Amino acid sequence: MSTIEPRVANEMLKIIDLLSPEKQSEIPDDFKDIFRKYKDDSVNINVNSISDVNNDKLDPQTKNYLAFMFLKYLADDDEKEELKQVLKENEEYVQTKAKEKYNPDDVFKDNVETQIQTIESVNWWNKILNKIRSLFK
Numbered sequence: 001m002s003t004i005e006p007r008v009a010n011e012m013l014k015i016i017d018l019l020s021p022e023k024q025s026e027i028p029d030d031f032k033d034i035f036r037k038y039k040d041d042s043v044n045i046n047v048n049s050i051s052d053v054n055n056d057k058l059d060p061q062t063k064n065y066l067a068f069m070f071l072k073y074l075a076d077d078d079e080k081e082e083l084k085q086v087l088k089e090n091e092e093y094v095q096t097k098a099k100e101k102y103n104p105d106d107v108f109k110d111n112v113e114t115q116i117q118t119i120e121s122v123n124w125w126n127k128i129l130n131k132i133r134s135l136f137k
Contacts, residue, residue: 004061006040011062012069013039014047023135027073050136054129067128079131086124 012035016024046057058066071083 004035004038005059006038006043007045008059008061008065009035009038010040010043010045011047011058012065014045015053015062015066016069018047018050018053019135023074027069031069031073050133053132063125063128066132067124070128070132074135075131083124083128083131086127090124 013032016027016032016035019027046052067083067087071080075083
């Protein structure tokens with residue numbers, strides 16, 4: 001496992017502390033210990049309440065760990081399937097865009113302006129946040 005930045009560790013531990021005691025007990029101590037190892041109290045974070053979790057001030061790595069934590073420990077079977085489907089669609093979208101951008105057949109063609117269709121992408125992060133928010137209610 002790569003090194004976790006202290007900011008990310010502090011954010012994750014604070015978010016776990018904001019969970020209800022029942023939900024906190026569902027998260028294994030080993031998982032929490034990973035973040036405790038890299039925690040640094042001198043690093044300031046902007047997470048003081050659940051509303052702070054809903055904003056975009058969180059580190060992208062924190063968002064990834066939150067998604068993993070939710071999927072692995074907090075989500076029920078239906079939520080897991082829904083999240084897996086969203087992540088799968090997101091990955092397919094990214095792969096399609098990469099294939100379009102780096103298509104080997106088009107590498108040597110002249111750059112011709114093309115009309116780009118707007119594709120409504122699923123914001124997987126907002127879906128995860130909504131699920132986590134529901135845990136605090």
